[in-house]
Amino acid sequence: MSNLVELVINGLSLGSIYALIALGFVVIFKATEVVNFAHGSMLMLGAYVIAATHGRIGFPAAVAAGLATAATVGLLIDRLLVSRLRRRSHTALAIVTIGVDIVLGAELARRVGTEVLNMGDPWLDHTWRVAGFTFPVSRLAAIAVALVLIVAFAALVRYTDWGVAMRAAAEDAEAASLMGIRLGRVSMVAWVVAGVLAAVAGLFLATFPSPGLSATASTTALRAFPAVVVGGMDSLSGAVVGGLVIGLAETLAAGYSEQLLFLGRGLGDVAPYAVMIAVLLWRPTGLFGTRELSRV
Amino acid sequence: MSDRLNRLMPKAGWVAAVIVLLALPLYVDGFWLSAGLVAMAAAVGAVGLTLLVGAAGQLSFAHAFFLAVGAYGYACFSGEPGAATLGLGLPPALGAALAIAVTGALGLAFSPVASRLRGIYLGVASLSLVFVGQHLLHNLTGVTGGFNGRDTPMFTLAGFDVTGSEPPVTVAGVPFGATERLWYLGLVALAGAGVIARNLLRGRTGRALRMVRDSEVAAAVLGVDVRRSKATAFVVSSMFAGAAGVLSALALDRVVPDYFGLLLSVEFLAMIVIGGLGSVGGAVTGAAFVTLLPIVLARYSGVLPLVADAGSGGVDAAVLARFCYGAAVVLVILIQPDGLAGLGRRLRARLGPAVPSLQEST
Numbered sequence: 001m002s003n004l005v006e007l008v009i010n011g012l013s014l015g016s017i018y019a020l021i022a023l024g025f026v027v028i029f030k031a032t033e034v035v036n037f038a039h040g041s042m043l044m045l046g047a048y049v050i051a052a053t054h055g056r057i058g059f060p061a062a063v064a065a066g067l068a069t070a071a072t073v074g075l076l077i078d079r080l081l082v083s084r085l086r087r088r089s090h091t092a093l094a095i096v097t098i099g100v101d102i103v104l105g106a107e108l109a110r111r112v113g114t115e116v117l118n119m120g121d122p123w124l125d126h127t128w129r130v131a132g133f134t135f136p137v138s139r140l141a142a143i144a145v146a147l148v149l150i151v152a153f154a155a156l157v158r159y160t161d162w163g164v165a166m167r168a169a170a171e172d173a174e175a176a177s178l179m180g181i182r183l184g185r186v187s188m189v190a191w192v193v194a195g196v197l198a199a200v201a202g203l204f205l206a207t208f209p210s211p212g213l214s215a216t217a218s219t220t221a222l223r224a225f226p227a228v229v230v231g232g233m234d235s236l237s238g239a240v241v242g243g244l245v246i247g248l249a250e251t252l253a254a255g256y257s258e259q260l261l262f263l264g265r266g267l268g269d270v271a272p273y274a275v276m277i278a279v280l281l282w283r284p285t286g287l288f289g290t291r292e293l294s295r296v
Numbered sequence: 297m298s299d300r301l302n303r304l305m306p307k308a309g310w311v312a313a314v315i316v317l318l319a320l321p322l323y324v325d326g327f328w329l330s331a332g333l334v335a336m337a338a339a340v341g342a343v344g345l346t347l348l349v350g351a352a353g354q355l356s357f358a359h360a361f362f363l364a365v366g367a368y369g370y371a372c373f374s375g376e377p378g379a380a381t382l383g384l385g386l387p388p389a390l391g392a393a394l395a396i397a398v399t400g401a402l403g404l405a406f407s408p409v410a411s412r413l414r415g416i417y418l419g420v421a422s423l424s425l426v427f428v429g430q431h432l433l434h435n436l437t438g439v440t441g442g443f444n445g446r447d448t449p450m451f452t453l454a455g456f457d458v459t460g461s462e463p464p465v466t467v468a469g470v471p472f473g474a475t476e477r478l479w480y481l482g483l484v485a486l487a488g489a490g491v492i493a494r495n496l497l498r499g500r501t502g503r504a505l506r507m508v509r510d511s512e513v514a515a516a517v518l519g520v521d522v523r524r525s526k527a528t529a530f531v532v533s534s535m536f537a538g539a540a541g542v543l544s545a546l547a548l549d550r551v552v553p554d555y556f557g558l559l560l561s562v563e564f565l566a567m568i569v570i571g572g573l574g575s576v577g578g579a580v581t582g583a584a585f586v587t588l589l590p591i592v593l594a595r596y597s598g599v600l601p602l603v604a605d606a607g608s609g610g611v612d613a614a615v616l617a618r619f620c621y622g623a624a625v626v627l628v629i630l631i632q633p634d635g636l637a638g639l640g641r642r643l644r645a646r647l648g649p650a651v652p653s654l655q656e657s658t
Contacts, residue, residue, distance in 0.1 A: 094419060101622075106622065110615050226423075
């Protein structure tokens with residue numbers, strides 16, 4: 001039983017990290033209709049900058065640098081590529097981000113190589129013992145930070161001018177633009193926000209209990225895709241729910257791998273994808289996604 | 297006179313290309329033939345993917361999975377019975393055909409998901425097949441040999457080794473070993489794939505697919521069964537992938553799970569984008585570019601100034617190749633959406649009179 005409680009908390013913590021990745025992904029999709037396959041590389045870049053600089057400038061400054069770098073890359077992708085490709089098909093836009101991912105991913109994988117980089121975070125491998133349960137402090141920090149960011153993000157979408165503009169653009173880009181909403185600015189902010197969220201997620205994916213930042217981090221980040229799809233690609237609350245579901249599924253499958261051995265080793269790695277297929281068979285646009293209807 | 301010349305030119309080009317490809321094993325050494333074989337296998341797969349992504353407009357990452365099914369399927373159907381891994385000992389040609397059929401059947405099994413999902417959802421959902429596939433390949437050790445993979449059974453046709461050297465054959469003083477013989481099998485497969493894909497695209501099916509891509513509603517109004525068309529595209533494309541898997545297994549001599557990862561799917565997407573979405577010739581050219589680039593760079597790494605040795609931590613041939621084709625993908629979408637095929641069409645249009653061409657691209 002104590003095992004289950006610990007697993008659930010760890011699952012929720014992993015899930016909140018996935019939720020951050022998924023939120024960034026969804027906000028880009030809503031604002032610009034781009035499915036950003038370079039999201040994993042943006043996350044990895046942010047984490048890499050933190051890992052590479054914390055020794056010289058200290059952890060807080062390194063985090064700031066990591067967030068800034070990831071946000072800048074998001075901004076560059078938006079300005080240099082996406083803004084030039086408006087009105088092109090979803091597939092063309094998605095493929096451009098795949099191209100970016102190939103280049104960025106290759107360079108990051110080369111730099112990290114076979115090493116496992118230390119993130120220099122203050123939580124180290126400390127654990128918290130509460131009522132007989134043991135929790136890694138870094139995981140609790142992840143939950144706290146994710147919670148703050150999600151609330152801040154929700155406020156951003158709900159109350160700021162940009163949030164209103166973004167929602168209008170997602171509803172009907174043409175009408176929004178006729179009402180004087182600057183779609184370029186909406187898209188720019190979306191990419192910057194997504195970059196920041198991805199970098200934060202990258203930091204927590206590489207802290208304890210994971211050994212550090214290795215070349216496989218971008219594969220881990222890919223598991224946010226099931227989160228996005230489970231929640232529905234155009235739903236912000238869906239991204240959070242999807243992230244938690246996927247995080248729980250992964251942690252539980254890994255935690256009970258002994259009992260589930262008949263399904264093979266490394267079950268935690270595929271559980272997110274299995275959940276995604278199951279949900280898609282049931283609801284083709286995810287749990288909270290808008291069903292696409294076409295009026296003739 | 298010049299009119300006639302212009303009509304003959306493309307035909308003459310084809311004949312010349314075929315002669316060169318047929319004669320290549322007489323002049324080129326085994327290293328380049330093996331490289332060419334890998335490229336041919338990739339080309340067969342790329343042609344299949346361009347049907348799905350280019351013509352039907354369905355982004356898919358599942359190609360590596362279907363390639364794996366073809367490769368392992370062949371190894372199972374034609375593998376030696378009684379070995380550590382499952383083998384049914386069927387004749388290789390039958391085994392290859394069955395492997396392709398099984399791949400198609402799996403494509404069909406996934407197509408309820410595929411045909412329900414709108415384009416971009418499918419792209420993300422198809423990621424799952426690659427990872428589930430990796431899990432199965434690593435865990436079903438009795439069938440796949442696990443992490444270390446399994447050997448590809450030899451391909452023989454009526455007592456003639458295609459991937460062996462019995463009975464010995466020597467043409468013009470060149471002994472024809474496994475690589476040379478397999479080269480011709482690859483050529484036949486590539487030609488077959490090209491013809492089938494071309495006919496599909498030019499016929500009723502191709503028109504229906506492009507219609508579905510451009511507007512599902514319009515297609516449905518005109519009597520195209522949208523779900524069925526999407527499912528067809530998915531099944532046909534996975535069968536091409538199965539054939540490509542069999543060929544890669546033969547060309548590589550051994551199948552290992554790690555080869556069929558996400559990177560392979562991404563490479564396939566790069567191939568068809570660089571070649572020009574929806575174009576068969578473009579897919580073949582793109583496949584040659586993406587597969588041969590790292591091999592060429594590695595071969596001449598000593599001469600080329602920018603390329604570091606593999607494993608030195610510098611920019612080695614594999615990384616440089618990924619930079620090149622990643623950048624090529626971005627540039628193609630930005631500047632020349634029809635890819636190399638579109639470039640070729642433009643060149644031809646400038647050189648000769650306007651040839652009415654099939655609208656194949658996005």
